[in-house]
Structure formats: structure tokens, C-alpha cells
Amino acid sequence: MVKKSLIFCMAAVMAFTLAGCAGGKNGNNGSGGQASPSGGASASGASSPSASEKPLDKVTFTYFNGVAGAKDINTNETTIGKILEDQTGVNFKIEHLVGDLNTKIGTMIASNEYPDVLIPDAAIEEVLNAGGFIALDDLIEKYGPNIKRVYGQYFNQMRAADGKIYFIPFSSVVNQFYPDPDINQGAFWVQRRVLKEAGYPKIKTLDEYFKLIEDFVAKHKDEDLTGFIALTHDWRFFTTANPPMHLEGYPNDGNVIVDMNTLEAKTYAAADSTKRWLQKLNELNAKGLFDKASFVDNYDQYIAKLSSKKVVGYFDYGWQVALANNVLKDAARADPTQDDYVYFPLPVTFDGGKDQYLDPPGFVKNRGIGITVSAKNPERIIQYFDNLLKEENQVLRSWGIKGETYEVNEQGRFYRTAEQIAKIDEKFNDKFGFTYYDWDWPQYGTNSTFADGNAVAPNFQPEVFQMRLTDGDKEILGKYGVKTYSEMFSPPDDRPWFPAWGIPKEQGSPQQIWETKKEELTKKYFPKLVLAKPDEFEKVWQEYLGQFGKLDTAGYEKWYTEQIKAVVESLKK
Structure with a gap:
């Protein structure tokens, strides 16, 4: 399973990487040409309120994000949010998840107050079935020329x-x-000092990876090190369940791996690959190299340990x-001197063969942002979304302000100076608003470009990526003969259906019920399997x-x- 990506797609990325989302077959906006940078017109001739027009009366809307990890805030407390409020008169009071997602969403549904x-993140189907969202079609038709421009090819x-x-x-x-150029998707990570001490070996197999860790811990017994840790908290359990598909050389399609030739989907939760993965963790645990608290720690505790x-x-x-x-x-x-503790990503597989950790172009359509039945003025909200999708505001949310957080050279290329890169740390990201506008809004995908060819994501821009590299980055990349982290990984094969986990399933359907029962079983048995005595x-x-x-x-x-075959066929039309 996933998140932002895409949990960019955060990620991805969820990456979110959770993650980039695909355009047309040619990688553009689906029309064979570039998207209009102004976004001022659509097929219907509608237009969004211009940033130069007198803003409407100010209003604050409530916004709940079903993902934990960031502090609650008003968007107008950030630089980006204040600029957008000046344009639209709209501020959002953002609340993030604390506690259990299903409990929180269930309370909203029971009270019909949103x-x-x-x-709602993974609980989106529950909200849909409860009638918690309003339909957006008429609002988009009337107020959403930029929404049409960016998402129109995917409306169906x-x-x-x-x-x-x-x-x-x-x-x-x-x-x-x-x-x-970086790794925002899956990888097996290891502290750089481990690779340095071992002479920068090329680690390709799972056995090599765990042997590397075992040897390092044995040499540093006085440091009270944890060899390997896993994440199992709540919906993030996929972090422990997903590795078998990656170790077999497949990308993150969720609960299935898909044959490239036949398009046949097969589950792997009870396959030999999962047995092999869990048995490795069992061996680690028997050697005292696995953190048993992985099965009880929450996400914040996990991040603190890392x-x-x-x-x-x-x-x-x-x-x-x-x-x-x-x-x-x-x-x-x-x-x-602290560079040794930074983690380095490795494209590990069972047999050392071709990996597929890097996501191919895709479109995640079972996660998103909606306007609820409790909203008093949905017109203002959809206008805010549409205004945010203007190209100049997409530059603002990703690059910031010219002369402050980026520059433009004579060729029109965006770049950042060393001073700008140095000041843009986590604290700056929070205050400026990069943290809060990085994901969780309608936006250009992370893998997009602007109409002038500049990368939407600053760190994807070669000029910025190279500038952001520290001497430590350059040294370790040089040891492996590459200039970017992604060069360590195999290029992704084109998968038109990707990601399979993004194919919607109705609440109460056999597919949704299968996933619920499967998750119950894995959450019950995976801890038992990893923590069992090896001879048991x-x-x-078998149980x-x-x-x-x-x-x-x-x-x-x-x-x-x-479903996968249907998606592939639809793209041929």
C-alpha cells in the first residue's frame, strides 16, 4: 500500500512521492502540447478571479488532513498562504490527525458534521458512501478553468x-x-558510515545488505545500535508488508504484482517471497539485530528513532x-562530521537482479481533497483551488519568491544560490509554507514541468540538485560512479495502469472486504512470525x-x- 507519495508520491510521497502522477502517453498534459501558463481560459470560457482584482471579504475555512506528522496551523500564518489569502480572501485552519484515522472519520460520519x-486519506470510501462530500462538477464547470486544464484528461x-x-x-x-534525481520512493537505507567502513561495496542482494548491518553492529558493540527497524503503525503497516514485491523486482502496485506481458495480477501476501522476507526478519530478531518495538511504536516514535x-x-x-x-x-x-549518520538508499532485491523501486508515471485516483456537505461557501473554496492551479501560483508553492528563494538566469532557468539553499531548512519550510503546500492540494504533479521547461519540483531541477549536494553527498555518489541517487536504481518500466492500488474499490465490495481481512491477518501474524523462535x-x-x-x-x-486490462485498453482508444 502507499501514501503521499504518496505520501509525494510523498512521498510520494506519499510520495507522497507518494509520487508523481502520469500525463498522456507522451508525458505532456494529454493534448499533445503544453498547458497554458496563465490558465485564464477553458473550454467553457470561464475564468478564475485574477490575483490583481480586489479580494473578496476574508473568510476562514476548516481543513482536516487525515495524516499525522505536521503541526496544526492557519495557512495565512505562512508566507505562501498569506499571498494566496491576499489574492482570494481565503484562509484555511488546518488540523492534522491525532489518534486513529477510522475513529476520527467515523465520528464525523456519525454526527454528519465535517x-x-x-x-480522509485511506478512509475516503467511507466518506463517499456516507455522502460526506458534495459533487464538484457544477462548481468546476463554473469556477474551475485551471482545474479543467490540469485534470481534464482524467475526469472520467x-x-x-x-x-x-x-x-x-x-x-x-x-x-x-x-x-x-533523488529517492522519494522505496529503498533499503543504511547509514553512510556503514558503507564507508566497508569500503563502499556494491550491495545488490538482501543477504548482502543484512550481512553489512550485522558486521557493522558487531564492530560497534559499545554504541548500543539498532541493526534494523520497521514501521507497522496503523495504515503505515504497508511499510513492512510491501518489501516482498520490491525484492522480487516489482514497483509499488499495492497488494498485487502485475505481469508485464499477460497483465495478470497476483497477490504476494502469502507467497514464497513474503515467507522469505519474514524469515529474514526472524533471523535478524534471533540475532538481536531487529527492534522488537517496531510492532508497537507509533509513527512519531519511529521517526524519532531514525x-x-x-x-x-x-x-x-x-x-x-x-x-x-x-x-x-x-x-x-x-x-x-555528522554526514556519516545520513542514510543512503540501496536498490536491494532477493537475487541482485533488476529492481523497480522508482515509480513510473501514474495517476493516483483513490486519494484526494474534497469539499464537504458542511461547507458554507463551497464556491469560495473551489475558486481557491482553481487559483492555486494558476502557473504563477504553482511556481510560488514550489519555488517561492524570485529573489528570495530562487533566481532566474539569462536562459530563463530557475536556480537557487548557495545562500538560499542553506537557509531553506525544515524551520524555514514551515514558516514560508513549503511544508504545507508541498502536497495535500490540487497541484501540478511532482514530476511535472512548467510551460517554459523548468521543473516544478526544485530538487528535480539539475542545477538545484547539484547545488544542494554537500561534500559528503558528492563523495559517496562519486564512490559509486554516479551523480544522482536515482542512477543507483534501474529506470522504471512503463506501466499504463500504475499504480494498481489507486484503482478505486467500493466500500463493502468483495475486493474491499478481501483487503480488510488480509490486513487483519498480516497484522496478527507478521509480528508472530518475526518474533517467533526460529525453529517455530x-x-x-503454516497456521x-x-x-x-x-x-x-x-x-x-x-x-x-x-481492471488493469480495462485501463490498458482504454488508453489505446
């Missing part, structure tokens, strides 16, 4: 079963697809561990298989195969 704007995929659009996905690739410099290695998605990685990188910029592992695995065999996995795989 914030004005809602991101965004429609619910009744043919209406109830939420806007977080991003869509506009213009050309720009590859990420930031502590005591954890040698882990698997995760770059977008999900950005908070910890940025803390370590900021420390290394301030004091180069097989017994517990798990017996329970898993009661699920209608064949029906789930058949449905997914049909």
Missing part, C-alpha cells in the same frame, strides 16, 4: 459510480514528465521518512497460510486483472 475541506477516471466527481486527486503531471543516529538500517519510502532524513541532512550541512517459524507460517486460504484470493486477483 470540516469544510476534508482529506475521477468520477464515482454515479458519474460525478466528489474529490480532486492531489496531483496530475502537467507538460513533460521529469524524473526525480533521527537518533542509533538505527543502522531500514526499509521505507523516501516521502515517509523525509522528516527524519531532513533532520539528519540539516545537521550534516551545519557540521560535516514454519509452524506459525497463517491456513487462515489466509479462507480468503477469496482468486476472486480478488481476477477482479484486479480485469
Whole structure:
């Protein structure tokens, strides 16, 4: 499973990387040309309120984000949010998840009282079925020329079963697809000092990776190190469940791996690959190298441990561990001796063959932002969304202000000076608003370009990426003969359906029920399998298989195969 990506897509990225989202077959905006930079007109001739017009009376809307990790804030307390408020008169009071997502969303549904704007994350189907979102079609037609420009090619995929659009996905690739030079998707990470001490070996297999960790911990017994840690908290359990597909050489399609030739979807939760992965963790645990608290720690505790410099290695998605990685990188910029504690991503597979950690172009359509039935003035909200999608405001939310957070050379290329890069740390990101406008809004996808060819994401711009590299970055990349982290990984193969986990499933459907029961089983048995005595592992695995065999996995795989083939066929038309 995933998040931002895309949890950019955060990530991705969820990456969010959670993650980039695909444009047309040619990687542009789907029309064969570039998107209009002004966004001032649409097929209907509608236009958004201009930033130069007198703003309307100021209003504050409530906004709940079903993802934990950031502090609550008013958008107008940030530089970006204040500029957007000056343009539109709109401020958002953002509240983030504390506690259990399903409990929080369930309370909203039971009371039929919602914030004005809602991101229910993994509980989005529950909100849809409860009628918590209003339909956006008429609002987009009247007030959304830029929404049409950016998302229009995907409107049919965004429609619910009744043919209406109830939420806007977080991003869509506009213009050309720009590859990420960094790693915001999956990887096996290890402290740089481990590779340095071992002479910078080329680690390609899981056995090599764990041997590297074991040897390092053995040599540093006085440091009280944790060899390997995992994340299992709440919906983030996928971080521990997903590695088998990556170790087999597949990208993050969720609960299935998809054959490139036949398009057949197969689950792997009870496959030999998952057994092999869990048995490795079991071996680590028996050697005292696995953090048993991985099965009880929450996300904040996990991030704190990664930031502590005591954890040698882990698997995760770059977008999900950005908070910890940025803390370590900021420390290394301030004091180069701390560079040893920064994590380095490795494209590990079972057999050392071709990896597929890097996401291909895709469109995540089962996550997004919606306006609820409690909203008093949805027109103002949709106008804010549309205004945000103007190209000049997409420059603002990603690059900032010319002369303050970026510059433009004579060729029109965006870049940042060393001084600007140095000041843009986590604290600055929070105050300026980069943190709060990085994801969770309608926006150009991370892998997009502007109409003039500049990368939407500053760190994707070659000039900026190279400038951001510290001497430590350059040294370790040089040891591996590359200039970017992504060069360590295999290029992604084109997968028109990607990501499969983004294919919507109706609440209460056989597919949704299968996923719920599967998750219950994995959350129950994976801890048992990892923490069992090695000679009892097989017994517990057989017990798990017996329970898993009661699920209608064949029906789930058949449905997914049909959906994937339908997507591929639709793109041929």
C-alpha cells in the first residue's frame, strides 16, 4: 500500500512521492502540447478571479488532513498562504490527525458534521458512501478553468459510480514528465558510515545488505545500535508488508504484482517471497539485530528513532521518512562530521537482479481533497483551488519568491544560490509554507514541468540538485560512479495502469472486504512470525497460510486483472 507519495508520491510521497502522477502517453498534459501558463481560459470560457482584482471579504475555512506528522496551523500564518489569502480572501485552519484515522472519520460520519475541506486519506470510501462530500462538477464547470486544464484528461477516471466527481486527486503531471534525481520512493537505507567502513561495496542482494548491518553492529558493540527497524503503525503497516514485491523486482502496485506481458495480477501476501522476507526478519530478531518495538511504536516514535543516529538500517519510502532524513541532512550541512549518520538508499532485491523501486508515471485516483456537505461557501473554496492551479501560483508553492528563494538566469532557468539553499531548512519550510503546500492540494504533479521547461519540483531541477549536494553527498555518489541517487536504481518500466492500488474499490465490495481481512491477518501474524523462535517459524507460517486460504484470493486477483486490462485498453482508444 502507499501514501503521499504518496505520501509525494510523498512521498510520494506519499510520495507522497507518494509520487508523481502520469500525463498522456507522451508525458505532456494529454493534448499533445503544453498547458497554458496563465490558465485564464477553458473550454467553457470561464475564468478564475485574477490575483490583481480586489479580494473578496476574508473568510476562514476548516481543513482536516487525515495524516499525522505536521503541526496544526492557519495557512495565512505562512508566507505562501498569506499571498494566496491576499489574492482570494481565503484562509484555511488546518488540523492534522491525532489518534486513529477510522475513529476520527467515523465520528464525523456519525454526527454528519465535517470540516469544510476534508482529506480522509485511506478512509475516503467511507466518506463517499456516507455522502460526506458534495459533487464538484457544477462548481468546476463554473469556477474551475485551471482545474479543467490540469485534470481534464482524467475526469472520467475521477468520477464515482454515479458519474460525478466528489474529490480532486492531489496531483496530475502537467507538460513533460521529469524524473526525480533523488529517492522519494522505496529503498533499503543504511547509514553512510556503514558503507564507508566497508569500503563502499556494491550491495545488490538482501543477504548482502543484512550481512553489512550485522558486521557493522558487531564492530560497534559499545554504541548500543539498532541493526534494523520497521514501521507497522496503523495504515503505515504497508511499510513492512510491501518489501516482498520490491525484492522480487516489482514497483509499488499495492497488494498485487502485475505481469508485464499477460497483465495478470497476483497477490504476494502469502507467497514464497513474503515467507522469505519474514524469515529474514526472524533471523535478524534471533540475532538481536531487529527492534522488537517496531510492532508497537507509533509513527512519531519511529521517526524519532531514525533521527537518533542509533538505527543502522531500514526499509521505507523516501516521502515517509523525509522528516527524519531532513533532520539528519540539516545537521550534516551545519557540521560535516555528522554526514556519516545520513542514510543512503540501496536498490536491494532477493537475487541482485533488476529492481523497480522508482515509480513510473501514474495517476493516483483513490486519494484526494474534497469539499464537504458542511461547507458554507463551497464556491469560495473551489475558486481557491482553481487559483492555486494558476502557473504563477504553482511556481510560488514550489519555488517561492524570485529573489528570495530562487533566481532566474539569462536562459530563463530557475536556480537557487548557495545562500538560499542553506537557509531553506525544515524551520524555514514551515514558516514560508513549503511544508504545507508541498502536497495535500490540487497541484501540478511532482514530476511535472512548467510551460517554459523548468521543473516544478526544485530538487528535480539539475542545477538545484547539484547545488544542494554537500561534500559528503558528492563523495559517496562519486564512490559509486554516479551523480544522482536515482542512477543507483534501474529506470522504471512503463506501466499504463500504475499504480494498481489507486484503482478505486467500493466500500463493502468483495475486493474491499478481501483487503480488510488480509490486513487483519498480516497484522496478527507478521509480528508472530518475526518474533517467533526460529525453529517455530514454519509452524506459525503454516497456521497463517491456513487462515489466509479462507480468503477469496482468486476472486480478488481476477477482479484486479480485469481492471488493469480495462485501463490498458482504454488508453489505446
